Amino acid sequence: MRAAVLGAGSWGTTFAKVLNDAGNDVVLWARRSSVVSAIAATGMNPGYMEGQIGSRVTATTDVFEALRDAELVVLSVPSQTLRSVLGSVGPHLDTDSTVVSLMKGVELGTTLRMSQVIVEVTGVKPDRVAVVTGPNLAPEIAAEQPTATVVACEDIDRAARVQKAVFTPYFRPYTNDDVVGCELGGAVKNVIALAYGMAQAMGMGDNTRASLITRGLAETARLGVALGADPLTFSGLAGLGDLVATCSSPLSRNHTFGEYLGRGMTLEQAQEAAKYTVEGVKSCLSIRDLARAHGVEMPITEQVERVCHEGLDPRVAVRSLMTREVKAE
Ligand SMILES: NC(=O)C1=CN([C@@H]2O[C@H](COP(=O)(O)OP(=O)(O)OC[C@H]3O[C@@H](n4cnc5c(N)ncnc54)[C@H](O)[C@@H]3O)[C@@H](O)[C@H]2O)C=CC1
Numbered sequence: 061m062r063a064a065v066l067g068a069g070s071w072g073t074t075f076a077k078v079l080n081d082a083g084n085d086v087v088l089w090a091r092r093s094s095v096v097s098a099i100a101a102t103g104m105n106p107g108y109m110e111g112q113i114g115s116r117v118t119a120t121t122d123v124f125e126a127l128r129d130a131e132l133v134v135l136s137v138p139s140q141t142l143r144s145v146l147g148s149v150g151p152h153l154d155t156d157s158t159v160v161s162l163m164k165g166v167e168l169g170t171t172l173r174m175s176q177v178i179v180e181v182t183g184v185k186p187d188r189v190a191v192v193t194g195p196n197l198a199p200e201i202a203a204e205q206p207t208a209t210v211v212a213c214e215d216i217d218r219a220a221r222v223q224k225a226v227f228t229p230y231f232r233p234y235t236n237d238d239v240v241g242c243e244l245g246g247a248v249k250n251v252i253a254l255a256y257g258m259a260q261a262m263g264m265g266d267n268t269r270a271s272l273i274t275r276g277l278a279e280t281a282r283l284g285v286a287l288g289a290d291p292l293t294f295s296g297l298a299g300l301g302d303l304v305a306t307c308s309s310p311l312s313r314n315h316t317f318g319e320y321l322g323r324g325m326t327l328e329q330a331q332e333a334a335k336y337t338v339e340g341v342k343s344c345l346s347i348r349d350l351a352r353a354h355g356v357e358m359p360i361t362e363q364v365e366r367v368c369h370e371g372l373d374p375r376v377a378v379r380s381l382m383t384r385e386v387k388a389e
């Protein structure tokens with residue numbers, strides 16, 4: 061297949077390598093010409109991925125050149141920038157191309173999931189949009205460590221075609237037709253990983269952390285079910301799998317950012333220390349709004365939002381969580 065990957069950050073670059081290794085021709089779109097020059101000269105994208113991206117991958121700053129004849133159009137930019145990146149792209153998509161979202165966020169203001177933003181801005185039908193998500197820390201995949209993932213699409217035949225296109229001995233994709241559940245699993249786990257990082261930095265132990273993962277999954281599933289997701293999705297790779305990987309890994313940017321906040325940094329200080337995409341910091345607001353709009357209780361998400369955006373001390377957030385009225389599991 062011919063694939064375009066828009067966004068040459070950590071995951072976009074690594075996914076270009078996966079596509080290369082699965083036998084596809086790939087054009088990687090980067091905003092900065094320095095990134096394109098580095099890839100042309102060395103085959104690498106230093107600062108975003110270790111090692112060679114692959115001989116079938118070329119890079120360009122011209123988005124229309126990247127999109128030409130692309131059967132797969134893979135989107136991997138920070139969630140809150142997707143709408144502007146897509147602005148001029150719609151008319152340049154091939155009529156039967158598949159648009160693949162790698163992003164894990166919910167748009168601020170609209171509370172739309174990334175696949176919904178794609179449909180709204182480009183006009184493609186929802187069954188042409190696939191989502192790739194799961195426990196997929198990019199540095200581990202770049203090192204070819206065995207990883208499973210999910211390709212979710214309403215059109216299961218299309219999901220199977222994407223599955224074939226990204227299947228390598230180190231990257232094992234499963235199909236799923238629950239786009240809503242898979243996307244929400246990916247977005248909410250970033251918020252729970254912020255809480256987990258805070259708890260870890262405050263010296264809290266394994267009971268606390270297991271409680272956060274379990275109750276975090278419970279509130280994710282509650283929101284998912286309210287929005288029409290299959291509850292089983294949350295016990296799979298896009299739910300529990302990604303939640304465990306992101307919460308427990310020092311490679312996770314959300315986990316690390318949570319640690320900064322747990323050590324007492326302000327949001328601004330943490331942002332100064334972390335010059336990379338931390339989706340949960342913005343998505344905690346949109347996910348909270350989405351939950352409130354559907355009458356769904358998401359207490360961990362509510363407290364993470366208050367720590368991030370209202371300056372609440374994380375210790376006070378923990379106390380608020382623990383002293384809520386008791387109830388049935
Ligand atoms: N890094 C990882 O391990 C994984 C990341 N993801 C998701 O993939 C998405 C992309 O994340 P990463 O590649 O990790 O982020 P990153 O911070 O490594 O790279 C983001 C890329 O987007 C570009 N960018 C930033 N603002 C832009 C704009 N306004 N217009 C166009 N391009 C812009 C940056 O120059 C950079 O190339 C996120 O939603 C993230 O949650 C999903 C799975 C794994």
Ligand SMILES: O=C(CO)COP(=O)(O)O
Pocket residue numbers: 164194195196197198250253302305306311312313314315337338339
């Ligand atoms: O989504 C990820 C792993 O599946 C990456 O998580 P971070 O964005 O926190 O690094």
